[in-house]
Amino acid sequence: MTSDVPAYSMSMLVICLCLSLNANSEQAQTGPPKSGSVYASAEIRALQADDTANPGMLWVANGEMLWNEAAGSQAKSCAHCHDALVTTTPATIPAMRGVATRYPMVDAATKSVINLEGRINLCRAKHQGAAPLAYESAELLGLTAFVAFQSRGMPRQVTINETNRAVFERGATLYQQRMGQMNLACVHCHLQNAGKTLLAEKISEGHSNGYPIYRLEWQGLGSLHRRLRSCQLGVRAEPFAPGSDQYLALELYLTWRAAGLPIETPAVRR
Amino acid sequence: MVARADLPAEAKRGAVVPVRIAILHAMETGYRFDVNGRSIPKNVINTLTCRYLGESIFRAEMGSGMSANPSVHFYFVAERTGDLEFEWIDDAGERGSHRAKIRVVT
Amino acid sequence: MSINHARRRHTFAIAAGCASLATLRSTASCAANELIDPNTDALSQRAAAVTAGASIRIGRVSIDTPRLADNGHSVPITVRVDCAMTGQEYVRRIVLVSETNPRPLIATFHLNAKSGRAEIATRIRLNKTQRVMALAELSDGSFWADRAEVIVTESACLDAE
Numbered sequence: 001m002t003s004d005v006p007a008y009s010m011s012m013l014v015i016c017l018c019l020s021l022n023a024n025s026e027q028a029q030t031g032p033p034k035s036g037s038v039y040a041s042a043e044i045r046a047l048q049a050d051d052t053a054n055p056g057m058l059w060v061a062n063g064e065m066l067w068n069e070a071a072g073s074q075a076k077s078c079a080h081c082h083d084a085l086v087t088t089t090p091a092t093i094p095a096m097r098g099v100a101t102r103y104p105m106v107d108a109a110t111k112s113v114i115n116l117e118g119r120i121n122l123c124r125a126k127h128q129g130a131a132p133l134a135y136e137s138a139e140l141l142g143l144t145a146f147v148a149f150q151s152r153g154m155p156r157q158v159t160i161n162e163t164n165r166a167v168f169e170r171g172a173t174l175y176q177q178r179m180g181q182m183n184l185a186c187v188h189c190h191l192q193n194a195g196k197t198l199l200a201e202k203i204s205e206g207h208s209n210g211y212p213i214y215r216l217e218w219q220g221l222g223s224l225h226r227r228l229r230s231c232q233l234g235v236r237a238e239p240f241a242p243g244s245d246q247y248l249a250l251e252l253y254l255t256w257r258a259a260g261l262p263i264e265t266p267a268v269r270r
Numbered sequence: 271m272v273a274r275a276d277l278p279a280e281a282k283r284g285a286v287v288p289v290r291i292a293i294l295h296a297m298e299t300g301y302r303f304d305v306n307g308r309s310i311p312k313n314v315i316n317t318l319t320c321r322y323l324g325e326s327i328f329r330a331e332m333g334s335g336m337s338a339n340p341s342v343h344f345y346f347v348a349e350r351t352g353d354l355e356f357e358w359i360d361d362a363g364e365r366g367s368h369r370a371k372i373r374v375v376t
Numbered sequence: 377m378s379i380n381h382a383r384r385r386h387t388f389a390i391a392a393g394c395a396s397l398a399t400l401r402s403t404a405s406c407a408a409n410e411l412i413d414p415n416t417d418a419l420s421q422r423a424a425a426v427t428a429g430a431s432i433r434i435g436r437v438s439i440d441t442p443r444l445a446d447n448g449h450s451v452p453i454t455v456r457v458d459c460a461m462t463g464q465e466y467v468r469r470i471v472l473v474s475e476t477n478p479r480p481l482i483a484t485f486h487l488n489a490k491s492g493r494a495e496i497a498t499r500i501r502l503n504k505t506q507r508v509m510a511l512a513e514l515s516d517g518s519f520w521a522d523r524a525e526v527i528v529t530e531s532a533c534l535d536a537e
Contacts, residue, residue: 301533335474335481344497
């Protein structure tokens with residue numbers, strides 16, 4: 001098992017050295033964005049498309065249960081304010097349809113950029129008197145997947161203006177910033193080499209429209225921040241913390257970058 | 271435990287009906303280590319049963335060679351309107367169950 | 377179509393001169409009805425342990441699984457047995473056996489005469505490129521089997537971040 005790791009690192013190093021030689025300044029994205037499912041195998045696409053087989057739907061089902069469960073000192077459920085749901089498939093909480101398309105957004109009260117996870121935790125604190133849920137916890141993943149699922153098929157609609165421009169610019173900067181032992185930036189793989197094969201994987205454009213995703217190699221559902229962490233570990237960089245300003249900035253930038261792509265939550269990837 | 275059962279809502283009497291059950295479970299192999307380097311004990315759903323009209327129609331004995339969040343797809347013959355009762359137990363002794371209804375028409 | 381996207385049912389034949397890695401669905405090959413010799417290889421030995429030494433013939437069972445797995449953690453597999461599933465003849469159980477996994481026995485699926493169809497589908501873990509065997513025990517006590525090779529580039533034994 002671990003004996004495979006040095007070999008993997010070595011090939012990655014060689015490949016990335018070649019990529020870095022070709023690297024130049026950021027190019028404008030040409031053509032409409034392509035979802036990761038375009039780069040996935042037919043098997044994976046079929047698994048994602050089949051709600052009965054898509055393992056991510058188990059988290060959506062869990063999210064449904066949690067949505068209806070009273071929580072916190074106020075003993076209120078999400079449904080108490082946001083309407084009760086009827087079934088999980090297809091999306092059936094009219095009030096929640098379209099909500100995920102507006103995230104990350106600027107929270108009116110705190111004036112800070114928050115994602116769906118942030119909103120759920122803010123809601124819990126303010127309206128339910130409930131403690132925040134941790135990133136990658138089954139509960140937060142379930143609720144996030146459930147809410148995003150209500151907007152499945154709808155394109156994200158993030159507007160960049162004076163309220164979030166600074167965060168957006170930071171995200172754009174991070175996206176182009178070389179990092180890690182391999183000294184690579186996101187652009188090197190996902191902009192300049194999307195569609196090419198790296199080891200056994202096809203490099204996608206790295207869009208965020210399917211999150212939280214069921215990743216076969218994770219054997220479970222995971223958030224965008226978890227994926228960004230994996231990317232950073234992949235270039236041997238010190239990863240940022242889940243929920244950090246850096247990841248939020250990247251998330252805002254990525255959402256802007258994926259404009260027009262429909263939400264695919266829960267997407268399935270390798 | 272969270273589970274989903276998928277089968278048609280209605281079937282003709284005598285028809286062969288497909289059913290899929292999926293369960294949210296890590297199916298720990300016992301070969302993994304936590305962040306502190308400690309071995310995570312094996313814990314998989316080892317037995318899954320399905321009863322229809324009170325009779326056992328399917329049983330699976332599973333090992334760690336089954337994927338996490340196991341899903342199993344099988345068939346049964348529709349006889350009468352009734353419930354499919356799924357039950358399972360993992361190595362730690364935790365039990366789960368799920369119920370689904372099938373309406374059988376003639 | 378690239379190999380990544382090919383999903384084929386295939387037969388791995390031991391007998392020399394037989395076409396291997398066939399993309400056809402039929403079991404009509406010189407491997408049909410071949411008796412598996414438990415002494416030939418690890419997979420056959422592991423299978424023999426399942427049947428407690430009872431003889432196993434290739435045939436009547438067909439495995440549908442990708443030639444190249446997206447990820448060893450979750451390899452889809454469908455097993456069909458050519459059997460009418462009546463009171464007179466039915467499949468008692470379908471057993472999945474791995475060639476190289478640390479634990480040979482992946483799962484056993486018990487059916488009965490009321491199952492209607494001798495077919496199961498699930499997703500399994502494979503630690504490396506290997507053959508998987510699906511055994512079917514019929515109501516008369518006979519064992520039939522099919523084997524399929526799956527190429528695995530991402531082992532189920534490796535953890536991901």
